[in-house]
Amino acid sequence: MKHTILCKIIIVFIISISNRLIAQITISKPSLGFTQVCASSSFNSYKVTFSFSPAVSLGATNQFQIELSDSSGDFTNSTIIHTSAAGEVTTSPATLTFSLPTTISGEDYQLKIRSTLPAASSSASNAFAAYYKIQDTPFSINNLIETGLYCTGGSYLLTIDNPGGPMNDSPLQYASLTFNWFKVTGPTSSVYIATSPTLLVNQPGTYFAETNYGTCTSNSFSNRVTVSEASSTNVTSSINSSLGNPYCSSQGNTVLSAINGDSYQWFKEGNVIEGATSQMYSTNVPGNYSVTIDLGNCTASASIVLDNGEFVSEIDAPDEQEVEEDQTFIVTVTTDAVSPEFKWFLNNNLITGESSRSYEVSQRGNYKVVIEQNSGCASSKEHVFSVTEPSELFPDVTNIPNVISPNNDNINDTWVLPKDYVSGTNTEVIIINAQGKIVYQTKDYQNNWPTNQIDFTSINPVYYYIITTTNNQTKKGSITIVK
Template sequence: MRYLTAIIFFALSFIATGHAQIVIGKPSLGFSQACASPSFNTYHTTFAFSPDTALEASNQFTIELSDATGDFSSASIIYTSTPGEVTTSPATLTFSLPNTTSGESYKLRIKSTAPVASSTASVAFAAYYKIQNTPFSINNLIETGSYCSGGSYLLTIDNPGDSMNDSPLKYPSLSFNWFRVTGLTSSEFVASGNTLAVNTPGVYFAETNYGTCTSDSFSNRVTVGELETGVTTFDIKSSIEIPYCASEGPTTLTAINGSAYQWYINGTEIPGATNQMYSTNLEGTYSVNVDLGNCSTSASIVLENTDFTASINVDETNIIEPDETLEVIVETTAINPEFVWYLNDTPITGASTDTFKASQKGNYKVEVKQTSGCVSIITFEFEVDKMVDLFPDVENIPNVISPNGDGENDTWVIPISYVSGTTSEVIIMSSQGEIVFKTDDYQNNWPQEPLELNGINPVYYYIITTANKEKKQGSITVIK
């Protein structure tokens, strides 16, 4: 009998252990609403379970998040503990919200894996992930809009997608609410959506829909009114403050929304300028006609830039006498100008005024910089070459030349008594005795073609025979 009793007790103990269960209490929230963002996304929930001795070593607790209506049919698991991590009751778990969270009636529930159990749902709470939480622009920052009688004006959220405007349209999970201003600190909800068709005069703005969570994701305000025919009801928006610095790039002019556009400069139609925006870096009076459907409107803007003008008094190519200088003068309207002069891309020491005298052959450049207001630079380039005297009055026949293109001693220049017009015969031979040049009308122009200069400076020989048969002989060493 005692043996049978022991068997029955063991069996009952096995059955109880093999079917161990726990009860998980309703999770308690450590917050009333969850307004998460990229800079803050940490929340806590506390729950109790019993008995804690029923937990197996492999058990994991998970936190499930319902949809925005509290439905768990497609719940998201937002936290999973490691096996055996949580062993005592009550327990507090820390979690973060998905960046697509947006709604007023989310709920949480806690589940275990070993043994399998689930809590009841938590109380409902508002939860939003504020993925975009900075002001944004609508209507291209144009402060006004107009519609024809019986029509409407379309307000849209701008989406330039650049660092200057973190448009909420870059985040597909977001939705938007539109409001009409009713007082200094009050407004009324109008509609939801990415755009708003306005047919009632008023001041309008948009907010990203973060429900009861406060945020800084709101737009500028736009005043919309019904158009009176022929009355200008908007200002053209310039992307750059006027007066502007044209050298820094064009400005973009923007008109209000319409069905068709035509831009003009100084009263003349600009061919092809038929979009809402027009880019330019030219001064002038710009105007635009906007077709609103059943009526039209227009506006104008005067563009002025603070760039400067400059000019120099020389040509791109200049030839001077060997002992002559070229005086270069810069005239400019620059404010507090600075001048930097270059010869062959090397700054010329001491050259820092609006005047420079060029005496050397080469490629010159001057940079004129306006240092106040619209800081910019205008560069002028010019070349100076020296006139070559083909028949200088030299006393002796030279025995060295250096044909390197520097304008000095590039050709074999001999006394006037042996050159063109004297009928003197000039013969030049290589060191092997080969005649490489022969003429009776020498122009002081040998060598006419580039010579092959190897490691050793070659030596040539000349014979000059005058009209009365007198001869002059010698050598010519060609150096690099």
């Protein structure tokens, strides 16, 4: 009897051990379908593959989960970022598709695969960099003023502009973001300075900021600001108008901004504006505005002649058009001017009878079209272009130029790139103005930018470019337009 009972106990124990062995699985190290993650609102889908054994040990309601570490690879406070449906995955190897959190930002994330029935976990995957580009457009610093000043022995504070708006998607609106500051060392080179929302500068130079997306290529970068040490006790600076200059009063007030300082006093036509003692002054009245800025041990002054006659116009012809003999083409003006009037000129002579927005060009020479707006914001603008004999479109140049002079003298009139980036290479060329707006974008660059006339104020305009080759090599820099 005792022998029988002992045999039953042994049998039950063996069955229990067998069941336990059957209920265990081994999950392999995850294999990543990527080397780094640069997610955004337009793309956030990634794959991970893993194996498990034995498949027969999976419970009918088993779920596989993807576990994400923190940015240093620590799983102590890990996050489950994907869970498969119960019983969905039954064969090995398996591939799961997942999305990453919008707050992800770092260089050493890892993944693990977990099962729920039976409970098991893989080893950690290879480390990978991962960023979610929640803001991926150019932004402004220093109120888009291109200069900054500090007194001898002092410093100048560069800040990212906030709050955001239609003209400025400020990255400060997103709490998860950090920012890298750089000092320009050459036309297309720079050196890292610090990671911070602001930068205190005490060395002359040109500075800019980028949203910290690590090794991911990004369009989230600022305009450039040249900071100088004041050479005297009273130096000259500049003023920025938030709506541009000229501006149109029908759009409401424009905000005039000065560089950072300790205190301010604004003037109109040389007269003190009572109570206008802030860094910014809002107005809807054209005129001659100036401001004095206390920088501590020295002062700066700046002025702007504010014009309220703005409207937008452009022509669909490059500054210089090369045509064969007897060839013609049509040039058309696009404008939002109210009831516009058009006047066309050839070699500064009015072309009689031509008053529509389009003109068929049949002769070589220097052309001009004047657009006049006589109601609302009364003002006028002109666009010039020339028609010449054909010449070599893609000369063999070595460097990307950072200065051009579109003055129709046939010397350095357009931005001419090395042959590696022009038509036929499928290289993407993007040009952005100082307000962060894309003004030109193509994958078939013809060495013909600027395609429209550049309006000059007292300061030479600066644009920024991003060149991206088919193998995702990126070059960035600035283009200064001089007369």
